[in-house]
Amino acid sequence: MRSASLQERHIVGVSVPRKEGWNKITGAARYVDDMVLPGMLYGATVRSNVARGKIGKISFDPNVAWDDFVLVTAKDIPGKNCIALILDDQPCLASQTVNHAEEPILLLAHANRHKLRKAVESISIDYEPLPPVHTIEESEQQSTIIYGTDNTFKSYLVEKGDVDAVWKEAAHIVEGEYFTGAQEQLYIENNGVIAAFDTEIGVTVWGSLQCPYYVHKALMALCGLPEDKIRVLQVETGGAFGGKEEYPSMIAGHAALLSIKSGSPVKIVYDRMEDMVATTKRHPSRTRHRTAVNKDGKILGGEIEFTIDGGAYATLSSVVLSRGTIHAGGPYYWPNVRIRTKAVATNTPPHGAFRGFGAPQSLFAMERHMDRIAQVVGISPAEIRRRNFLKRGQTTTTQQVIREEIDLNHLLDRALELSDYAAKKTRFAKENKEGMRKKGIGIAAFLHGAGFTGSGERYLNSLVGVEAGADGNVRVLVSSAEFGQGTNTVLCQIAAEALGLPYESVAIAQPDTTVVPNSGPTVASRTAMIVGKLVQSAAKGIRQTLTKAGFLGDDYTPEQFRAACQEHIAAHGALKSYARYEAPGEVYWDDEKYRGEAYAAFAWAVYVAEVTVDLTTYAVTVDDFVALQEVGKVLHPVLAAGQITGGVAQAIGFALYEKVVWQNGRMMNSQMTNYIMPTSADLPPIRVFFEELGNVHGAHGAKGIGELPMDGPAPAIINAVEDAIGVRFLSIPLLPEDLFEALPPESHEQDVPSSARGTA
Amino acid sequence: MRADPAEYRLVSPGNLQAVLSLMAGEPAQWLPIAGGTDVMVLYSAGKLPNRKLINIWNIPELRQIEVFPGRIRIGAACTYTALRTHDIVSLEFPLLATAASWTGGIANQNRGTLGGNIANASPAADSLPALLVYDAELTLISVRGERRLAYRNFHSAYKETALAADELIRDISLPRRFSEYVSHARKVGARNAQAISKVCLAALGRMANGTVQDVRLALGSVAPIPLRLHEMERALTGKEIEPSMIDTARKSVMKEIQPIDDIRSTARYRAAVAGNLVAEFLEKLATERARA
Amino acid sequence: MNPLPEMGVKCEVLFTVNGETKKLLAHPMERLLDVLRNELGLTGAKEGCGEGECGSCAVLLDGMLVNSCLIPVAQASGANIVTIEGMSAHALMTPLQEAFLECGGAQCGICTPGMILAAVHLLEKKPEPAMADIRESLAGNLCRCTGYMQIFEAVARAARRRVAT
Numbered sequence A: 001m002r003s004a005s006l007q008e009r010h011i012v013g014v015s016v017p018r019k020e021g022w023n024k025i026t027g028a029a030r031y032v033d034d035m036v037l038p039g040m041l042y043g044a045t046v047r048s049n050v051a052r053g054k055i056g057k058i059s060f061d062p063n064v065a066w067d068d069f070v071l072v073t074a075k076d077i078p079g080k081n082c083i084a085l086i087l088d089d090q091p092c093l094a095s096q097t098v099n100h101a102e103e104p105i106l107l108l109a110h111a112n113r114h115k116l117r118k119a120v121e122s123i124s125i126d127y128e129p130l131p132p133v134h135t136i137e138e139s140e141q142q143s144t145i146i147y148g149t150d151n152t153f154k155s156y157l158v159e160k161g162d163v164d165a166v167w168k169e170a171a172h173i174v175e176g177e178y179f180t181g182a183q184e185q186l187y188i189e190n191n192g193v194i195a196a197f198d199t200e201i202g203v204t205v206w207g208s209l210q211c212p213y214y215v216h217k218a219l220m221a222l223c224g225l226p227e228d229k230i231r232v233l234q235v236e237t238g239g240a241f242g243g244k245e246e247y248p249s250m251i252a253g254h255a256a257l258l259s260i261k262s263g264s265p266v267k268i269v270y271d272r273m274e275d276m277v278a279t280t281k282r283h284p285s286r287t288r289h290r291t292a293v294n295k296d297g298k299i300l301g302g303e304i305e306f307t308i309d310g311g312a313y314a315t316l317s318s319v320v321l322s323r324g325t326i327h328a329g330g331p332y333y334w335p336n337v338r339i340r341t342k343a344v345a346t347n348t349p350p351h352g353a354f355r356g357f358g359a360p361q362s363l364f365a366m367e368r369h370m371d372r373i374a375q376v377v378g379i380s381p382a383e384i385r386r387r388n389f390l391k392r393g394q395t396t397t398t399q400q401v402i403r404e405e406i407d408l409n410h411l412l413d414r415a416l417e418l419s420d421y422a423a424k425k426t427r428f429a430k431e432n433k434e435g436m437r438k439k440g441i442g443i444a445a446f447l448h449g450a451g452f453t454g455s456g457e458r459y460l461n462s463l464v465g466v467e468a469g470a471d472g473n474v475r476v477l478v479s480s481a482e483f484g485q486g487t488n489t490v491l492c493q494i495a496a497e498a499l500g501l502p503y504e505s506v507a508i509a510q511p512d513t514t515v516v517p518n519s520g521p522t523v524a525s526r527t528a529m530i531v532g533k534l535v536q537s538a539a540k541g542i543r544q545t546l547t548k549a550g551f552l553g554d555d556y557t558p559e560q561f562r563a564a565c566q567e568h569i570a571a572h573g574a575l576k577s578y579a580r581y582e583a584p585g586e587v588y589w590d591d592e593k594y595r596g597e598a599y600a601a602f603a604w605a606v607y608v609a610e611v612t613v614d615l616t617t618y619a620v621t622v623d624d625f626v627a628l629q630e631v632g633k634v635l636h637p638v639l640a641a642g643q644i645t646g647g648v649a650q651a652i653g654f655a656l657y658e659k660v661v662w663q664n665g666r667m668m669n670s671q672m673t674n675y676i677m678p679t680s681a682d683l684p685p686i687r688v689f690f691e692e693l694g695n696v697h698g699a700h701g702a703k704g705i706g707e708l709p710m711d712g713p714a715p716a717i718i719n720a721v722e723d724a725i726g727v728r729f730l731s732i733p734l735l736p737e738d739l740f741e742a743l744p745p746e747s748h749e750q751d752v753p754s755s756a757r758g759t760a
Numbered sequence B: 001m002r003a004d005p006a007e008y009r010l011v012s013p014g015n016l017q018a019v020l021s022l023m024a025g026e027p028a029q030w031l032p033i034a035g036g037t038d039v040m041v042l043y044s045a046g047k048l049p050n051r052k053l054i055n056i057w058n059i060p061e062l063r064q065i066e067v068f069p070g071r072i073r074i075g076a077a078c079t080y081t082a083l084r085t086h087d088i089v090s091l092e093f094p095l096l097a098t099a100a101s102w103t104g105g106i107a108n109q110n111r112g113t114l115g116g117n118i119a120n121a122s123p124a125a126d127s128l129p130a131l132l133v134y135d136a137e138l139t140l141i142s143v144r145g146e147r148r149l150a151y152r153n154f155h156s157a158y159k160e161t162a163l164a165a166d167e168l169i170r171d172i173s174l175p176r177r178f179s180e181y182v183s184h185a186r187k188v189g190a191r192n193a194q195a196i197s198k199v200c201l202a203a204l205g206r207m208a209n210g211t212v213q214d215v216r217l218a219l220g221s222v223a224p225i226p227l228r229l230h231e232m233e234r235a236l237t238g239k240e241i242e243p244s245m246i247d248t249a250r251k252s253v254m255k256e257i258q259p260i261d262d263i264r265s266t267a268r269y270r271a272a273v274a275g276n277l278v279a280e281f282l283e284k285l286a287t288e289r290a291r292a
Numbered sequence C: 001m002n003p004l005p006e007m008g009v010k011c012e013v014l015f016t017v018n019g020e021t022k023k024l025l026a027h028p029m030e031r032l033l034d035v036l037r038n039e040l041g042l043t044g045a046k047e048g049c050g051e052g053e054c055g056s057c058a059v060l061l062d063g064m065l066v067n068s069c070l071i072p073v074a075q076a077s078g079a080n081i082v083t084i085e086g087m088s089a090h091a092l093m094t095p096l097q098e099a100f101l102e103c104g105g106a107q108c109g110i111c112t113p114g115m116i117l118a119a120v121h122l123l124e125k126k127p128e129p130a131m132a133d134i135r136e137s138l139a140g141n142l143c144r145c146t147g148y149m150q151i152f153e154a155v156a157r158a159a160r161r162r163v164a165t
Helices: A021-026 A113-121 A136-141 A212-223 A247-262 A272-278 A317-327 A359-377 A381-386 A408-418 A421-431 A456-460 A487-499 A527-548 A558-572 A637-656 A713-725 A736-742 B016-025 B039-044 B080-085 B087-092 B094-102 B114-120 B128-133 B230-236 B243-256 B267-291 C032-039 C093-103 C112-125 C131-137 C149-164
Strands: A041-047 A053-060 A070-072 A104-110 A123-129 A152-160 A172-180 A192-198 A202-207 A230-234 A266-269 A285-293 A299-311 A337-345 A437-450 A463-468 A474-477 A506-508 A575-580 A601-614 A619-630 A686-691 B009-011 B030-033 B052-055 B065-067 B071-075 B137-142 B145-150 B155-157 B168-175 B182-188 B199-208 B211-220 C011-017 C020-026 C058-061 C064-067 C080-082
Touching: A021 C093, A021 C112, A041 A113, A041 A247, A041 A272, A053 A104, A070 A247, A104 A113, A104 A247, A113 A123, A136 A299, A136 A337, A152 A317, A172 A359, A192 A247, A202 A212, A202 A247, A212 A230, A212 A247, A247 A266, A285 A359, A299 A317, A299 A359, A317 A337, A317 A359, A317 A437, A359 A381, A359 A437, A359 A713, A381 A408, A381 A437, A408 A421, A408 A437, A408 A601, A408 A619, A408 A686, A421 A437, A421 A713, A437 A713, A463 A527, A463 A558, A474 A487, A474 A527, A487 A506, A487 A527, A527 A558, A527 A575, A558 A575, A601 A713, A619 A637, A619 A713, A619 A736, A637 A686, A637 A713, A637 C149, A736 B267, B016 B030, B016 B052, B016 B137, B016 B168, B030 B039, B065 B087, B071 B087, B080 B087, B080 B094, B087 B094, B094 B128, B094 B182, B094 B199, B114 B128, B114 B168, B128 B199, B128 B211, B182 B267, B199 B267, B211 B230, B211 B267, B230 B243, B243 B267, C020 C032, C032 C058, C058 C112, C064 C112, C093 C112, C093 C149, C112 C131, C112 C149, C131 C149
Parallel strands: A041 A266, A202 A230, A299 A337, A474 A506, A619 A686, B009 B052, B030 B052, C011 C080
Antiparallel strands: A041 A104, A053 A123, A070 A104, A152 A337, A172 A285, A192 A202, A192 A266, A285 A299, A437 A601, A463 A474, A463 A575, A601 A619, B065 B071, B071 B168, B137 B145, B137 B168, B182 B199, B199 B211, C011 C020, C058 C064, C058 C080
């Protein structure tokens, strides 16, 4: 019986077992806080309790035996006192001024966690307060300047066509202002690292992180050490969602400094309260739309103003802004547009990466605005979208030509059918006449660009390796981190299929900067698509090497592959193949004008949310959710569906539950009791469907999908709420208290004449 | 974890007399800890002022549920799970069983106790409104003996109770006379599970001859203590339930409650929802009567 | 165990963990979670919140699902504790492990030990749970990765398989 030939051995597209799944379900998986090193100390951070001020006297309680502690201040920093990222403006430790509450000032280490915590509480710091800026509006006013000359980290201007000429032709000019709040990533595993310094080896860091090479770069600058004296390893990571993209450089820097000072390994693991108050969150946003449409609702042009709150330091705000800018126009054709965007500074812990990275914010506005336009024009939400969907051959707001045969009308049709939209609309309209529970159904159509923007991937210059052993087993060498999304599994599938080997014979090396090349950060929905394609090339490279050397034919069995590896290694030593990113020829991107091919690929989606608004409690519940997306190619059906349901769940939280309560620039609800994420009792059945159009730039035609599901649910839900009760909400999260306040006192028709609300 | 275990003392005498003796010897020094679902949260956050704790999880007298012809006696250290799974409690005291199912997830229901809920005296506690409408009676014990106290007299102000410094709640007794009542409970939290209540209603009602014969309404989270709406009950008794009456009731809830703004919600919201919940119950009562 | 230890004095605690008798010295107010993780090296139970909200510290104590971050170790004296590490021999583990792997019930894995114990706790009481039972029983275990759908599916599948055998 002949075993399947190479071409027939399909592993990609099959739901193979998660590579590290067994460890996770048996409890054997080791996360940072499960690790103990001999002689290890614990580290902790002394933080600012004012939003802005000059650091004055620092007092150490004389009752504490300070000699037993390791103390690090800014003066102890061997290299540069900054967390190297883009602008390098964020200090690792504040020395003269603080610009946000919870800003790190001092570090302490001790072998006893309890003594350590008490010591932190035994240090008091005087501040000369400076006037803080807390909101986008305050920052824009520029009456207090806290950054640069104008409180602006970055701004973009995208122009296409001639916007100023369209207003007079418009049958309608529709305006709207939309807001999104901060959101905490709330990975169930808090941030944590262990650092160990040795004068010979340098600094080694084990961490819960997404981007080993980001940490590596930051530590080089901070510790003043060369490349080969910093080693970063990613250990099993309990969720990240962007919250461990740039932040780990800070906590790793702190642990490294303590380790350098003490000569001992140092573990820093935050508890939930510290992680919530001190680390990054999603950028709050404000979007203003002014749109000219003709009598049929076709967009003639418009102005979009998009502003995000970056917090106290620049960190990644320019890139979040970039993505928000590029996605601001949604999946629609804008013949003329002006998009003005900026990221402004406030005295808040810097906001950072969170799944979607600017797109959920600007797409919330776009999709709410489309429903508004529909109302003004007098057509349905579905119809307004149909009349404006991008088609192949048309250009986006950045004038990227849509080259693929995407049919958004079909996607919309299918989503409406899957959600039984038409029948439900009719039924709800009838049922809503009576009773205290009003039902509504809402749509969102959107896109998400995968990979780094424009020339970003060229700049990243990713390198991937594949190594084969004498036993015929293969190892994938990438810096791409697994944190639940399936990196390990998908990259091994791709390598296995490229080599015609069983999935079981391919493993993935732990990301360790001394072992794996820099395949770029695990962000931007780029891993399956871009890194996957490189893994495929590198794997094929192994085959080519063996074939060229005469050890392997064009078709072979795994046993023959093993023998070939053995021979090659005996003759030539280690068998490795590398593949480096090559930018596709036709990519054109103008960084000044923000024009051209923004992303190698867009995934497209239409989501439909069905909600109930309970007028007794003013609570909104999502009853059913349809998520339909075109993703190029589904590499692993179970993992792909898991990404979508997980993202939709987070976005439901973004829309209805997750509010950060700020007071003087500090998060007040920093515990899971009071920062509300949805439980299993709160989420609807989330029904996931895929379409596949392929993608020349992705492995097996895949597009990135990790962030896509974050973009659509919030506007679909708020559109549904408006459908249910006719009130136009412009801001998320939409809490029951907000819904209550927006209802007019004599409002809701109920058949039961007890219609007046409680007085207050 | 923001507390040093070495700075706390937890003793486990294992029998009621020893517990009471210790508490009498040093009144107000010893904090009883049963399931720990409130105490341990404060402790871990570094916010537990008490340094001496006395374990009452393992005292058998506190864990029994005794059923008598006219009453049921629930040991103070009975867990929410024990309440939910007890036949008589779920049949005759559904408001209590329901409240138990709302208090945290399964893991917390396996540890949280009714006595703990009462002694902790949070106005947001889920079980307390049910105890008010069921005319609960507490047995309080100390070395000085035992005394009975109507539960409605237990809470005096925010987190201030009638419990003396050397006293423990031994049991909660409920009269078995509510089986014929229409019962209604609703908790409004930030989400469907594992939520601290923003407003909570426990209600019982009985109609006769088309009018309200007995109505009992208790709300949580709208005042410093759990509240029976005595004025409203008086106003409703003897009346027919019809739309304008329900409307008046909804609006007059505000007269008896003192909701606040806090990290979870607002006074205005709480007031409106409290009114809505009462109205919802009255509508249900009217419907049930119509069916009977 | 000394019933009346003095302040700051560790006392001897005796209990069974995963079928083995353990005797150790601990402050009575040490959290069971910390004793399991730090003294016994059983790191399957995780600290996600420290306040009994997330369920990632869940263990079985005398057959009951509990949040070990809320239990002083003195109260676990004499108890029979089962952690995820002790589950390998349990009859439910094979169907649950298979189902979790097939359905995608574990993504980052940090909630998984607690989630599996919650599932075991449910299936021991209700071998044929309805979806509403599964939702309710797992409501005290927060998962940020999956959106719960695939976890529910895994538990339902494990139940069906176990009943079928």
